[in-house]
Amino acid sequence: MDQLPSVYVLDPYHPAAIEVLRRARGIRLVLPPDARKDEALDRATAILLRSDTRLSADDIKRASARLKCICKQGVGVDNVDLAAAKARGIGVYNTPGINSESVAELTIALALCVARRITEFDQKIRSGEKVVRSQMLGKSLFRKTLGIIGMGAIGREVAKKWSSAMNGTIIGFDPVATESAWTDLFDEATFTRATTLPDLLRSADVISLHVPLTEQTRNMISEQEFAIMKDDAVLLNCARGGIVDEAALLRALNSGKLYGAGLDAMLHEPPTLQSYGETLLSHPRVVMTPHIGASTEDMQSLTGRTAVEIMLDLVHGRGNHKSVV
Structure with missing residues (x-):
């Protein structure tokens, strides 16, 4: 079990996206409220987030060598320090165009x-x-x-x-x-x-x-x-x-x-x-309005599932996804 890639979901995702994760084989999954940022930085292979959680330069600098990718639902990635991620060789991925x-x-x-x-x-x-x-x-x-x-x-x-x-x-x-x-x-x-x-x-x-x-x-x-x-x-x-x-x-x-x-x-x-x-x-x-541009039932399901599928491809070495850094 310890050899499986660990996926930490730090922000709430649509139930349809969580269901895709629960059905996925070959990962160790940690969901809210059990998924904590400090633990994710120590143990995660991949982190899934939205706009709620911020990953600062200090956060990324102290992340373990296990962390390979950060996947963000939506297009904006300003809550992740991209320069620090690039310096550590951590890919940052988003879901542009969908919402x-x-x-x-x-x-x-x-x-x-x-x-x-x-x-x-x-x-x-x-x-x-x-x-x-x-x-x-x-x-x-x-x-x-x-x-x-x-x-x-x-x-x-x-x-x-x-x-x-x-x-x-x-x-x-x-x-x-x-x-x-x-x-x-x-x-x-x-x-x-x-x-x-x-x-x-x-x-x-x-x-x-x-x-x-x-x-x-x-x-x-x-x-x-x-x-x-x-x-x-x-x-x-x-x-x-x-x-x-x-x-x-x-x-x-x-x-x-x-x-x-x-x-x-x-x-x-x-x-x-x-x-x-x-x-x-x-x-x-x-x-x-409280930053709800993409907050429709249909769109949250679609963008959440897309972020999850990108992350699953990355941890299993599939696809040709391009990091934003």
Whole structure:
């Protein structure tokens, strides 16, 4: 038994993914709540996680030589110190592209919720306030321009939904994406590729973020960027907390520069009254969700099973999976 590769699952996975693991032969499986990070670093051959557990440089440096791979459900791997993993020769694997549809769906939902002030009005009704329809006006998104920062799989799905549902135009910015990544989907009448971020910010009615959190993207939307945006613009962040300077965002909202913001990714997650009650949560034009872009029953099952299958291939020497480091 001790010779079997040990697989530690440090975060909750969908029951369908756990069932695949339970049926797998040739592994020693440790599940929550028995799976503890310290023990995994000492004994694991492979670690499965989501976004809840962080593996710092110190964690990875003290991991035993047994640890060969870290598999992350979802696309973002900012909770793993990639430089430390690379230095130790530990592969880090994710499941990119799979949850694009569900994240794009939530992005559009937040845009509509903010623009039509749905949660704001819902709260007024529930609190017993008098409903005066002539004073409860929202913002139409029909034929408005959507600016997408990050032209990856999620950004492309958001663009397709916006184009068909809103009959709107798209302006995109991504210095590393190829021209064909978007021109294959849209013609020149409905899509423009911005050469600089300010060009996008000046033109878009709604701005949606779909980039990873890196040193280059941290606080990429801050005081200067808010000043460039159109008055009454809507900002959406379904990517990662830290991309938006939240203090600058609050100032832009309170000043009336921004119409509103839809936030699925925050610096402090999950968002609480303690962390945001006197700031962003106090603003009626902010709609928050607790990083649930991929949180549908279907998607959690699929991405969980995919991460598990990648890990099983790796520990048994199958497949040709590529590490992100």
